[in-house]
Amino acid sequence: xxxxxxxxxxxxxxxxxxxxxxxxxxxxxxxxxxxxxxxxxxxxxxxxxxxxxxxxxxxxxxxxxxxxxxxxxxxxxxxxxxxxxxxxxxxxxxxxxxxxxxxxxxxxxxxxxxxxxxxxxxxxxxxxxxxxxxxxxxxxxxxxxxxxxxxxxxxxxxxxxxxxxxxxxxxxxxxxxxxxxxxxxxxxxxxxxxxxxxxxxxxxxxxxxxxxxxxxxxxxxxxxxxxxxxxxxxxxxxx
Numbered sequence: 001x002x003x004x005x006x007x008x009x010x011x012x013x014x015x016x017x018x019x020x021x022x023x024x025x026x027x028x029x030x031x032x033x034x035x036x037x038x039x040x041x042x043x044x045x046x047x048x049x050x051x052x053x054x055x056x057x058x059x060x061x062x063x064x065x066x067x068x069x070x071x072x073x074x075x076x077x078x079x080x081x082x083x084x085x086x087x088x089x090x091x092x093x094x095x096x097x098x099x100x101x102x103x104x105x106x107x108x109x110x111x112x113x114x115x116x117x118x119x120x121x122x123x124x125x126x127x128x129x130x131x132x133x134x135x136x137x138x139x140x141x142x143x144x145x146x147x148x149x150x151x152x153x154x155x156x157x158x159x160x161x162x163x164x165x166x167x168x169x170x171x172x173x174x175x176x177x178x179x180x181x182x183x184x185x186x187x188x189x190x191x192x193x194x195x196x197x198x199x200x201x202x203x204x205x206x207x208x209x210x211x212x213x214x215x216x217x218x219x220x221x222x223x224x225x226x227x228x229x230x231x232x233x234x235x236x237x238x239x
Contacts, residue, residue: 012039012052012148039148041141044133051133054126055152061122063107063115071096071103074116076210077161078199079219081230082192084172084237100166113166120159127156150202154209157202161195164188175238182238189238193231200224 012035019031029049036048071091073080083098091097100109107115130149137145168188174181203209203221210219 012036038144039141040133040137040145044136047129047133047136051126051130051152054129055123058119058122058126061115061119063112065106067103067105068107068112072112072162073103073165074158074162076218077158077165078192078196079210079224079227080161080165081227082165082168082189082234084175084234086169086172098165098169100169104166109166109170113163116159116163116166120156120163123152123156123159127152147206147208150206151209154199154202157195157199161192161199164192164195168192186235186238189231189235193228193235196224196228196231200228 015035015038016031019026019034020028032049032052033045036045036052040048068074073096076096080096087098089097091099091102096103100112104112127149130152134145134149168185171181171185171188175185199209200221203219203224211217
């Protein structure tokens, strides 16, 4: 765990751990506000902590399993291409497939999809509160706050996009024979185009996104551009 945690340094989590290790058994609420102030300024600390609480509550829903942890597209979902025809490619560690039946074990695709959608909905509430703090952050903290907000937004996009991927895989088999399915897929592709575009902008603004210390970059901005081009091609097929 040490390698993974310290590989993500610097992060608010490690700074909170540092504060809690100070002599005198610091109050956790005080430690959280102190770290929040480092990112958004002391005046916004209480608002940031409220947002963190909402994020924490949402993340409690995370559907942990080894297949989902290592084989799902969650960590890079907005960059994962969407083939209209199943590829049959078996997933490897952190190299996902387009078969949700494999990476959604043991819960099943529908349970994972609805859970991710609920997580994203609740996470969005935290983003709205965090945006309030960001909008009030003064120039001295602005760049740090924007980068922190971008990380939070990236996770929201990953949850939404991973849920979309599961829906897409479930619907694509009948797109050629069902007008109703084509309508659903067009709406899904349009939504995914928005998510991927937002993710691309975040990656261009912050090189930390999609980087992990032991694995290096999972995806790069051009991978997201390829995803976006592929989505436009799918839309053309559906129309």
